[in-house]
Amino acid sequence: MTSNPVSRVRTWGSVTVIVVTVLAILVLTLTDAHWVPWVSAIVVASLGFAAVSFVVNLRYPDASEAAWDEMNQRAHRASLAFGYWAALTYFMIALAAVLLDRLDAGMAFFWLGPILGLAPALHFLTSVARGHAE
Amino acid sequence: MSDALIVHLKAHRTAAGLTQAALADAIGVSRKTINTIENGVFTPSTRLALQLAEELDCSVHDLFALPDD
Numbered sequence: 001m002t003s004n005p006v007s008r009v010r011t012w013g014s015v016t017v018i019v020v021t022v023l024a025i026l027v028l029t030l031t032d033a034h035w036v037p038w039v040s041a042i043v044v045a046s047l048g049f050a051a052v053s054f055v056v057n058l059r060y061p062d063a064s065e066a067a068w069d070e071m072n073q074r075a076h077r078a079s080l081a082f083g084y085w086a087a088l089t090y091f092m093i094a095l096a097a098v099l100l101d102r103l104d105a106g107m108a109f110f111w112l113g114p115i116l117g118l119a120p121a122l123h124f125l126t127s128v129a130r131g132h133a134e
Numbered sequence: 135m136s137d138a139l140i141v142h143l144k145a146h147r148t149a150a151g152l153t154q155a156a157l158a159d160a161i162g163v164s165r166k167t168i169n170t171i172e173n174g175v176f177t178p179s180t181r182l183a184l185q186l187a188e189e190l191d192c193s194v195h196d197l198f199a200l201p202d203d
Contacts, residue, residue: 134166
């Protein structure tokens with residue numbers, strides 16, 4: 001694990017967002033749980049991650065520069081591109097499901113948010129695990 | 135032609151008596167970036183290659199070379 005505080009926050013923040021989002025998707029798909037607490041959990045995890053990242057980047061400018069060097073920026077851009085294709089793929093699947101009356105249009109739109117948040121974080125963590133980012 | 139580069143960064147870095155972390159700190163990148171450049175996983179931009187060469191007091195051609203074929 002890196003000693004760079006900005007990279008550590010980025011990695012553990014991504015892990016937290018992924019775990020909370022996947023958990024919410026599983027619970028809301030497999031049970032009759034109310035959606036409000038789980039959506040709130042995703043929002044709190046995401047905003048908390050953003051807030052802590054903002055503070056740590058300001059607090060450690062040298063570490064921030066290293067954590068956002070060109071290798072990490074390249075991995076970050078690749079993760080955003082992956083997020084775009086994941087959202088487009090999800091849209092086409094959800095569109096088919098809506099047209100076949102297998103999914104409510106409102107729910108299809110609702111899940112686009114978690115997919116957009118989840119996919120880039122997952123891709124970036126994969127880059128970290130493969131040694132292509134820190 | 136292969137897009138892989140021949141990288142001599144590690145030899146020049148060790149000759150200069152620098153660790154990966156020290157070189158990374160000197161040019162403002164992460165230690166992992168130096169590691170991936172040395173292992174051929176990441177190809178640096180022209181700007182970063184020039185920074186590395188300047189820090190190690192050599193030319194970019196000393197650090198990187200194209201394969202023969």
